[in-house]
Amino acid sequence: MGNVSVLCFAASYTVALVLEIAGLWVRFGWHRLAMVVMAVAGLVAHSAYLVYHSVGSVAFLRTPELWYLVVAWVLAAFYLWVVFTSPKTAMGLFVLPLVLITIALAETASTEPFAQQRASQFWGALHGSLMTLSTVTVSVGFIAGLMYLIQSWRLKHKVPPSPEFQLPSLEWLERTNSRALSFSVVLVCGGFISGIVLSRLQHSGDSSYQLFGDPVVISLLLMLVWLIVAEVFRMIYPSARRGRKVAYLTLASFGFLALTLITFTMNDVHGRPREASAAQSQDPSAHFAPPSVASSESAADELHLVGRHKAEVLS
Amino acid sequence: MNLRMVGCSHHQSNIAFRERLAFTPDQAANALSAWQQSHPGVEAVLLSTCNRTEFYAAAAGHSDAFTDNSLAEYLAGWHSIPLDEITQQLVSLDGQAVVEHLFRVAASLDSMVVGEPQILAQVKQAYELACELGSAGPHMHGCFQAALRVARRVTSETSLHRHRVSIPSVAIADFASRIFERFDDKRVLVIGAGEMADETLRYLRDAGAKRFTILNRDPGRAQALAAQWQAEAASWGDLHRQLVRADLVISTTAAGHPIVTLEYYRKQIADERNQRPLFILDLAMPRDFEPAIGEELGTYLYSIDDLAAACEQNRKSRQRELPRAERIIGEETSRFLTDARMQVSSPLITQLRAEWDVVKQAELARLLNKLGDLDQKSQEEITRFADRLVNKLLHPPLQSLRDEAENDSHTSLLDALRRLFQLRE
Incomplete structure (x- = not known):
């Protein structure tokens, strides 16, 4: 399992996506089989990679990289479920690009652990899991919304169905859209609250720490507010429960998710103590080390420098 | 093996002639039983649909127990029609031609709407009836079982059956089913009582629809059609309420002007529907719904012209598939005859x-x-x-x-x- 790299499953998913795209024009007898085999191979390699890199770790979702890879895994599993339950649907054209983007984000994300003390393991795991699931539900809602708009456009323009590009019915997409939005509200809300609890446990007594100084927290709060507003809007305005409006709401939700993920990816210091973050930002060599180790190494470096300075003075 | 077929189909005969020779299932059963008694040792299957009546007979070796003429006489006699009146329009085939014809019929290559799926079930029913009555023997088993297998092969190896060509079938299978996941919980409103509405209702019922409302200016006709389809009948004054609660509307009135204008739809209907999806199939000529209604949110309006383009596209797609289907028929006929000859030798x-x-x-x-x-x-x-x-x-x-x-x-x-x-x- 140690030999499995990100490239292995990313390549499998890429081949599956290429086959999906090629299927729009030409299909061979083995086309679907090859697509399924590639996707299954990708998911198996993906699972092996996650298992190998999680064995013996304190927390399953312990680094931003792994967190992204778990999101990609759930989306890939969702794709395979659709492939087996609705084989004629062109779901891969929508889900696989998202899987590959998430893997690409994982590659750019930090491999350093989130700050986690043993006392907050439960809240850390809960926070990570809820954020993973909410990312998946918002993404599924986004895919369903996009498919709804395409299907609706095709129906309005009287485009006959094509065996190469079949989409689910508007009714199914609308239902999936609505449910994804509702689940997202609950999951993001849970993720945000568990994040606050986690932060309180980690930074109790630390007067210098400011929760809302973290850009990831601010963007997540914005997404939560948007989701609550969208859900309330849907509840009080009947037209917003239907068709294109709910599709637009889920597309906008994905916009907020993208904003949150960008700040999350750009910001290595999410959830860490301020001093560790400050030390990392000052010392690039310590940037990719675990916080506790980074802090001790920074201190050691300081001692070493002081020692060397002293030696120079003496000489 | 002596194999013969005598009958008529939509290719040579008009509907009036086909009606005279048609058999109900009970009549077919009685006719086969009587044939068995009068022609022991001669196997028979009777296929009777709205587009064809075909009498297949077979016996071992070169039997003189039946000829084209005796089969034609039997058909004419059963319906008490003088033989002279029907011989001109009857077709008779024997040997290899019968096998090839049966394979083409079962695979829906000989149908009025090529690729329609009903004929396979009708061939199967005709064969099963003959099996039940004992009029089908080893020769008919071989022929009809091969025909059913060939039809399934044509279905799986070509996309002939995927392309629908009748307006109602395209409307329901290619468009309405892309809007609605299921039809059993949907309300269907039929405005007018035309033939196309009747055909569309049949497709909708096959798709699972159960709740129909028939609305017509003449309440008597609405009630008659409602009774036929186990539906509700509604008065013309109820149009507004019915449009608000319907999920699918099929309109086939003979009105000389639109019965639903854009202004009326926007002001009276759209607000109350809250953008709930509405599928409208406007089969009337001139149209019953103003075309601009199709631009409204959640409203999917299709007229005959909109669907005719899809039908034509499907027809062309089928034409491309026909050579492949014919090649399969040729291969299977040749294989069947070779096997049959080997059995004889x-x-x-x-x-x-x-x-x-x-x-x-x-x-x-x-x-x-x-x-x-x-x-x-x-x-x-x-x-x-x-x-x-x-x-x-x-x-x-x-x-x-x-x-x-x-x-x-x-x-x-x-x-x-x-x-x-x-x-x-």
Whole structure:
């Protein structure tokens, strides 16, 4: 399992996506089989990679990289479920690009652990899991919304169905859209609250720490507010429960998710103590080390420098 | 095998003629039972649909028990029609042509709407009825089972059946089913009572729809159609309420102007529907719904012209698939006939082998007796020599027989073999 790299499953998913795209024009007898085999191979390699890199770790979702890879895994599993339950649907054209983007984000994300003390393991795991699931539900809602708009456009323009590009019915997409939005509200809300609890446990007594100084927290709060507003809007305005409006709401939700993920990816210091973050930002060599180790190494470096300075003075 | 078919179809006969020769399921059962009694040993299957009535009969060997004329007489007699009145429009086929025709019928290549799926079920029902009554024997089993297999092969190996070409079928299968996941919980409103509405209702019922409301200016006609479809009838004054609560609307009135204008729809209907999806199939000419209504949110409006384009596209797609389907029919017909001929020749081959074996055994006994005391090994060697000799001598004629099984001249070769080796049936 140690030999499995990100490239292995990313390549499998890429081949599956290429086959999906090629299927729009030409299909061979083995086309679907090859697509399924590639996707299954990708998911198996993906699972092996996650298992190998999680064995013996304190927390399953312990680094931003792994967190992204778990999101990609759930989306890939969702794709395979659709492939087996609705084989004629062109779901891969929508889900696989998202899987590959998430893997690409994982590659750019930090491999350093989130700050986690043993006392907050439960809240850390809960926070990570809820954020993973909410990312998946918002993404599924986004895919369903996009498919709804395409299907609706095709129906309005009287485009006959094509065996190469079949989409689910508007009714199914609308239902999936609505449910994804509702689940997202609950999951993001849970993720945000568990994040606050986690932060309180980690930074109790630390007067210098400011929760809302973290850009990831601010963007997540914005997404939560948007989701609550969208859900309330849907509840009080009947037209917003239907068709294109709910599709637009889920597309906008994905916009907020993208904003949150960008700040999350750009910001290595999410959830860490301020001093560790400050030390990392000052010392690039310590940037990719675990916080506790980074802090001790920074201190050691300081001692070493002081020692060397002293030696120079003496000489 | 003597195989014949006499009948009529939409290719040669108009609907009035086909109606005269049509059989209800009960009539078909009675006709087959009567045929069995009057023609023992002659197998029969009767296929009667709205587009064709075809009487298939088969017997072993060259039976004179039935001819094209006797089959035609039977059909005419059953309906009490003078034979002279129908002979001109009847088609008769025999042998290979019957097999090929049956395969084309079952695969829906001979249908009015090529690729329509109902014919396969109708062929199957006709065959099952003959099986139940015992009028189908080994020949009919072979033919009809092969026909059902060929039809399934055409369905799976071509996309002929995927392309629908009738307006209602395209409307429901290609458009409405892309809007709605299921139809059993949807309300269907039918405005007017035209033939197209009737056909569309049939497709909707097949798709699972259950809740129908018929609305017509003439309440009597609305109630009559409602009774036929186990639906509700509604008065014309109820149009507004019905449009608000409907999920699918099929409109076929003969009104000279639109009965639902854009202004009326926007002000009276759209607000109350809260953008709930509405599928409107406007089959009227001139149209019942103003085309701009289709631009409204959640409203999917289709007229005959909109769907005709899809139908035409489907028709072209089918045309592209036809050569593949015809090739399958050709291959399967050839395979079926080869198998059938091999079955006919197998008793002759067995008989030929048996007779040569008798001669071989007699000659072996004579030779071994003449040679006197031979050890076991020598006796076995001589026996093996005799076996090899017989097999080698028989190989060329049997190979020729197998080769000829693919051609029509197979029967004459069988006759020649019988005469050459003096084989008696």
